[in-house]
Amino acid sequence: MSTGTNRILDDFAKLMTDAAGAAQGVRREVETAFRAQAERTLNSLDVVKREEFEMVKEMAIKAREENDALLARIEALEARLVDNGK
Template sequence: MTTGANRILDDLAKLMTDAAGAAQGVRREAETVFRAQAERLFNSMDLVKREEFEAVREMAVKARDENDALARRIEALEARLAAKD
């Protein structure tokens, strides 16, 4: 009788192990499908990548600094011209 009970428990344990493996497979498949759908959605939204955004941001900061420097030069030149008159 104990052999029969052990066999039932062994079969039940094997069934549970197989079910857990199947659940992990389904989980991986669902994650893959979700990632593909999310990637397709983001690509259709025409979003910029972080690296591209940072590069353009750095260019804008540099342009602003150069603009400020040129404005200071113009003010200095105008002051010199006003002093000569």
């Protein structure tokens, strides 16, 4: 009788293992479909990717620093012109 019980338990364990594997497969498929749909939606909204945003942000910071340096040079040159004209 214990052999019959063991077989039933083994079959039940196999069934549960198969069900868990199937559930994981379905989960992966749903995640993949969700990601694809989210990406399509974001692309249609013309949203900038984080990497692109960070790159442009760094470029803007550098441009601002260069602009400030050039402004300081212009002010220094103008001050020299005023001093030489006196």
